Amino acid sequence: MSRVSVVGAGRSAPADQRGWRRRENAAAFAMLGPSLLPYIAFALVPVGWLVYYSFFRWNGFTDPTFVGLxxxxxxxxxxxxxxxxxxxxxxxxxxxxxxxxxxxxxxxxxxxxxxxxxxxxxxxxxxxxxxxAIIGIIFGFLFREVGGQFNQILEGLSLISAPINFLGDATNxxxxxxxxxxxxxxxxxxxxxxxxxxxxxxxxxxxxxxxxxxxxxxxxxxxxxxxxxxxxxxxxxxxxxxxxxxxxxxxxxxxxxxxxxxxxxxxxxxxxxxxxxxxxxxxxxxxxxxxxxxxxxxxxxxxxxxxxxxx
Amino acid sequence: MSAATDLRVAGREQAPAPRPPRRHSGRTWLRRVVLGVLLTGLAVVMLTPLVFGFFASVSPLRQIVGSDPGLLPDSWDWSNYSDAWTRANFARYFVNSVVVTLVVVVVDTLASSMTGYVLARKHLPGQRVLETVFMLTLFIGLTTAMLYPQYQIARSLGIANLLGISMVEYAGIMIIHVYLIKAFVQGLGTEIEDAARVDGCGFFGTYRRIALPLMTPILVTTIVLGFQASWNNYQVPLVFSLAEADLRTLIVGVSALQYDAVEGMSAYNTVLAGANMALIPIIVVFVVLQRFFVRGWTEGAVKG
Missing domain, CATH: 1.10.3720.10 (MetI-like)
Structure with a gap:
């Protein structure tokens, strides 16, 4: 049935055409499902969730209290x-x-x-x-003040006289x-x-x-x-x-x-x-x-x- | 169409392009040497941290935590890797990383290609609203702040496990991938699909038998992007594994061990071995499939 109506859409009865379109759209909607479900659960709902709970005092365990702004x-x-x-x-x-x-x-x-x-x-x-994250871990190691590779290189090239405290000082x-x-x-x-x-x-x-x-x-x-x-x-x-x-x-x-x-x-x-x-x-x-x-x-x-x- | 191919072709063409003759060929030569030195110097800067990170990972522990460790390993000590693999539970973390990445890539390829195809070929009621909402979530970008609700939702759905990690990661990359696929499908002619429809293929059948194979080029791109995003993801597995260490991926496992190592530096060699274990797979994939990465980045940025 539907096969005919694809080709001869113009000639088939309007009711038949509507049924075909509905089946087509149902298939299309079903195909959206596998990505829409994770999207709704983990991208859309969390946004609403955050906005909602931003008006509450809540420690995650006891009941939340509404506190307005x-x-x-x-x-x-x-x-x-x-x-x-x-x-x-x-x-x-x-x-x-x-x-x-x-x-x-x-x-x-x-x-x-x-x-x-x-x-x-x-x-x-x-x-x-x-x-x-791994880059941060490796650089954290290389940036050490004592024995750190960067300090060794800079001292070896005589660019600095004392090791730099790369991570221990706010500006550095x-x-x-x-x-x-x-x-x-x-x-x-x-x-x-x-x-x-x-x-x-x-x-x-x-x-x-x-x-x-x-x-x-x-x-x-x-x-x-x-x-x-x-x-x-x-x-x-x-x-x-x-x-x-x-x-x-x-x-x-x-x-x-x-x-x-x-x-x-x-x-x-x-x-x-x-x-x-x-x-x-x-x-x-x-x-x-x-x-x-x-x-x-x-x-x-x-x-x-x-x-x-x-x- | 694809910036990557253009990029290569254009790069090649540019080099031998006829240049106007210069009178000061000596100065041109000098400029080329200076440029070469600068570019090589930058390449050294890019590689140095990775090389020394690797050297430290094959050095004995007493060397790297000493006050004057030197830059090269005193002796090549691969036991850091076997220790990490067996004693620090990194074998488990590695398997977790592989599972999560695999699920993300498979779900991404199937689900995003269907959604991209539908959005390209159909005008469903509510489609414009849906696409507007997609764009909004992309720009609202609560990212790290969403981890808590994401984890709670996964728990209430009963998937506070590796599957949940994959689904949250997928939700984070899906919109851009859907748009890449949609744009690609819109660029394809509809003749073959029309012919299939005439021959009695349904909408899904046309997607599966006709359109999906034609989408291969863009799917290779999204697979590579999905692999990069998932393998490197830190935040999602970090939060999911807070209550259950067995859910750690390789990257979270390394960072967890590093937190402990800050105390007595007792495991720095294991941390570095683990860090390199996390880097090596993606470096290999990148070097082999570089043009797909490049294509994905340029297209993702232009369309996103």
């Missing part, structure tokens, strides 16, 4: 939380300032052509493939986190910029060369303007990703020394899973919602700034 008022007053927001922004700013220009420069070098291109590219991408620890982040992500940003550059029409760079433009001028006045739409997205993705950092920070510094490198999500994690006394689920949920708003606000602010700069 109390958790959010506490977020506003929580000095340590806003310090972790500032640290997150510093981490993001530091990463971007180093990572984006370096990635742009490398992408341009590859765009113009180099020797051993594919070998170099493999090496530059490699850190991005690896687990950030943040700089160490930034460096490892750049190390892990410069390759992927280079790739994305490169993928944007190769879509630039060749005539443009060629005519620039004919008119005697040097490499810097070609980059500044031809490649960079054409790359802007791609670059804007790449930077936005980087910003969002860095603001949501957890794995690397957790395993490299765990927010230390004494909370100086806590970022938003390592701070929140503690209220859920590593409480000093009892878990504060409602408060942690309110922090989570706030963090999400912070990420949204920073993204919007960034987009407004680049749009204004371009206008």
């Amino acid at each position: 109390e958790n959010y008022q506490r977020v506003a007053r929580d000095g340590e939380w806003w310090e972790s927001v500032v640290t997150t922004l510093q981490f993001t700013g530091g990463r971007l300032v180093l990572e984006i220009p370096l990635a742009l420069a490398l992408a341009y070098v590859f765009f113009r052509g180099v020797r051993a291109e594919s070998l170099l590219r493999t090496i530059y991408f490699l850190p991005y493939v690896l687990s950030p 620890a943040l700089l160490s986190l930034i460096s490892v982040g750049v190390w892990a992500h410069v390759g992927i940003n280079m790739l994305l910029f490169f993928a944007g550059m190769i879509t630039i029409p060749r005539e443009l760079t060629e005519s620039a060369a004919v008119e005697g433009a040097g490499e810097w001028q070609t980059f500044r006045h031809v490649v960079l303007p054409m790359l802007m739409p791609v670059a804007r997205v790449v930077v936005l993705i980087s910003i969002i990703g860095i603001l949501r950092s957890f794995d690397l920070v957790k395993t490299l510094t765990d927010g230390g020394p004494t909370g100086a490198t806590d970022v938003m999500f390592t701070y929140i994690y503690r209220f859920f899973f590593e409480p000093e006394t009892v878990p504060q689920i409602g408060y942690a949920a309110a922090l989570g919602v706030t963090a999400s708003v912070v990420v949204g606000l920073v993204s919007v602010a960034y987009l407004r700034v680049v749009r204004r700069a371009e206008a």
